[in-house]
Amino acid sequence: xxxxxxxxxxxxxxxxxxxxxxxxxxxxxxxxxxxxxxxxxxxxxxxxxxxxxxxxxxxxxxxxxxxxxxxxxxxxxxxxxxxxxxxxxxxxxxxxxxxxxxxxxxxxxxxxxxxxxxxxxxxxxxxxxxxxxxxxxxxxxxxxxxxxxxxxxxxxxxxxxxxxxxxxxxxxxxxxxxxxxxxxxxxxxxxxxxxxxxxxxxxxxxxxxxxxxxxxxxxxxxxxxxxxxxxxxxxxxxxxxxxxxxxxxxxxxxxxxxxxxxxxxxxxxxxxxxxxxxxxxxxxxxxxxxxxxxxxxxxxxxxxxxxxxxxxxxxxxxxx
Amino acid sequence: xxxxxxxxxxxxxxxxxxxxxxxxxxxxxxxxxxxxxxxxxxxxxxxxxxxxxxxxxxxxxxxxxxxxxxxxxxxxxxxxxxxxxxxxxxxxxxxxxxxxxxxxxxxxxxxxx
Numbered sequence: 001x002x003x004x005x006x007x008x009x010x011x012x013x014x015x016x017x018x019x020x021x022x023x024x025x026x027x028x029x030x031x032x033x034x035x036x037x038x039x040x041x042x043x044x045x046x047x048x049x050x051x052x053x054x055x056x057x058x059x060x061x062x063x064x065x066x067x068x069x070x071x072x073x074x075x076x077x078x079x080x081x082x083x084x085x086x087x088x089x090x091x092x093x094x095x096x097x098x099x100x101x102x103x104x105x106x107x108x109x110x111x112x113x114x115x116x117x118x119x120x121x122x123x124x125x126x127x128x129x130x131x132x133x134x135x136x137x138x139x140x141x142x143x144x145x146x147x148x149x150x151x152x153x154x155x156x157x158x159x160x161x162x163x164x165x166x167x168x169x170x171x172x173x174x175x176x177x178x179x180x181x182x183x184x185x186x187x188x189x190x191x192x193x194x195x196x197x198x199x200x201x202x203x204x205x206x207x208x209x210x211x212x213x214x215x216x217x218x219x220x221x222x223x224x225x226x227x228x229x230x231x232x233x234x235x236x237x238x239x240x241x242x243x244x245x246x247x248x249x250x251x252x253x254x255x256x257x258x259x260x261x262x263x264x265x266x267x268x269x270x271x272x273x274x275x276x277x278x279x280x281x282x283x284x285x286x287x288x289x290x291x292x293x294x295x296x297x298x299x300x301x302x303x304x305x306x307x308x309x310x311x312x313x314x315x316x317x318x319x320x
Numbered sequence: 321x322x323x324x325x326x327x328x329x330x331x332x333x334x335x336x337x338x339x340x341x342x343x344x345x346x347x348x349x350x351x352x353x354x355x356x357x358x359x360x361x362x363x364x365x366x367x368x369x370x371x372x373x374x375x376x377x378x379x380x381x382x383x384x385x386x387x388x389x390x391x392x393x394x395x396x397x398x399x400x401x402x403x404x405x406x407x408x409x410x411x412x413x414x415x416x417x418x419x420x421x422x423x424x425x426x427x428x429x430x431x432x433x
Contacts, residue, residue, distance in 0.1 A: 070347065070431060070432070070433055071343075071431070071432060071433075072429050072430070072431055072432075073337060073341055073343065073429060073430045073431075073432050074428075074429045075333070075337060075426075075428060075429055075430060076426060076427070076428060076429075077333055077426065077427050078424065078425060078427075079326050079329050079330055079333070079351070079425045079426065080326070080329065080425065082329055082332055082333070083329065160325065161322055162322055162325075164325070192322070192358070193322035195358055196322065196357075196358050197322075217406075218406045221404065221406050222358040222405065225405050225419075251406075253415060254406050254408070254415040255405045255406050255415075256405075257394075257415055257416045257417070
């Protein structure tokens with residue numbers, strides 16, 4: 001990863017080009033970001049000797065012989081703070097454009113992409129849609145999405161096991177997407193790593209198919225803990241399987257008592273209406289949540305204005 | 321293997337602080353990795369050594385404090401020791417538990433020259 005802005009060393013790619021700066025670490029950083037970077041890009045990596053003012057390097061090479069320069073530096077900073085900064089930038093962009101962004105997470109083969117194409121086909125005439133597809137390699141999934149007519153950008157993570165917020169920032173530059181609508185981010189098929197990386201989404205949506213074990217929520221608790229809703233997919237196959245739906249839901253609630261569960265099948269359409277309703281109600285809920293502080297601000301401004309205006313009156317000389 | 325990108329994130333932050341606080345060598349890195357943070361400590365050690373090479377933290381000692389997991393049982397209305405997200409409340413055997421501690425992953429402090 002590039003230590004200035006988190007760009008990867010040529011591994012991660014947004015379709016149509018690498019995210020990285022071709023390994024040239026003297027870059028002056030003029031990406032065409034719509035989000036800003038929290039640095040000026042003038043630094044050098046590793047041993048910034050050119051700019052450092054230091055008297056020797058530690059005890060043995062100290063300018064005052066025998067005087068140790070060793071010291072403790074308190075940091076108290078989250079290891080994910082950089083990712084979280086990018087996630088915050090994405091989130092404010094989504095808020096500004098009224099985009100309801102969802103981070104779809106699951107193991108490989110849960111039917112994420114089929115569920116997504118079914119969803120897109122059902123909703124594309126009523127609301128604008130966009131998709132960011134994460135996979136280690138290939139643009140197959142983005143192509144499947146584009147067949148529905150919805151705009152999609154593929155992000156290949158190379159050796160990476162998850163999408164991070166910085167990749168999403170770059171992908172958003174490439175996505176032709178109207179202001180407002182739904183953005184689906186299909187994460188890399190992996191039930192471990194994507195749990196910790198905030199992308200700026202409104203919700204993480206976990207997808208689990210009934211062809212997997214009902215104890216998956218217990219085996220991969222972090223992901224089901226991080227998700228707000230669980231789509232239990234491929235329920236049309238239940239008659240052929242020895243899968244205990246109730247036990248699975250019980251397990252999911254053990255790691256996350258607040259998780260909502262929707263049973264569905266992307267191929268037969270069963271339960272999909274419930275999923276669309278969930279999307280709509282949570283989209284409106286987010287919008288209202290974002291609106292609430294603005295309403296408070298407006299009320300404040302109105303109050304101040306009223307006081308100012310009413311403190312003066314158009315009148316004919318009350319003064320003596 | 322997200323520990324690898326976490327380790328890279330640590331180096332990023334260290335290099336940022338090296339600039340701001342004017343140091344050029346790091347001899348010790350102290351992390352706080354909570355029990356519920358989804359980080360494998362052994363894997364983190366391995367990845368940290370790998371990404372430190374040719375950086376100002378090359379050869380730095382890695383000290384990891386593993387903070388215990390803490391939860392709040394909503395039924396018992398009290399704090400409990402909570403070491404895995406699927407674990408029930410030791411008192412009521414219920415699962416209505418909110419994580420209140422042990423999910424952090426922090427760089428606490430550095431020993432620098």
